[in-house]
Amino acid sequence: MSHIFTIALDAMGGDNAPACVVEGADIALRRYDNVRFIFFGDQVKIESLFKLYPAVIPVSQIVHTDILVAPHDKPSVALRRGKESSMRL
Secondary structure, three states, X not given: OOOOEEEEEEOOOXXXXXXXXXXXXXXXXXXXXXXXXXXXXXXXXXXXXXXXXXXXXXXXXXXXXXXXXOOOOOHHHHHHHOOOEOXXX
């Protein structure tokens, strides 16, 4: 029996986020049928992308957060101050 792997994703991190993150989850799901995803970030933005990648919906959970880490923020400072950020969660 295959193990289920749950992958936590900072959906708001990186260039072209969250689009590239949701697309990446779709690619992973096509390659591995035993993955599940927890997306951390702006729920409305993430859900709006699910219409492009419907296979991701049944294997995903979204944890909404309003706090985002800016690209110029140092990771150590962002983690200390942004306790409810998508990066920290």
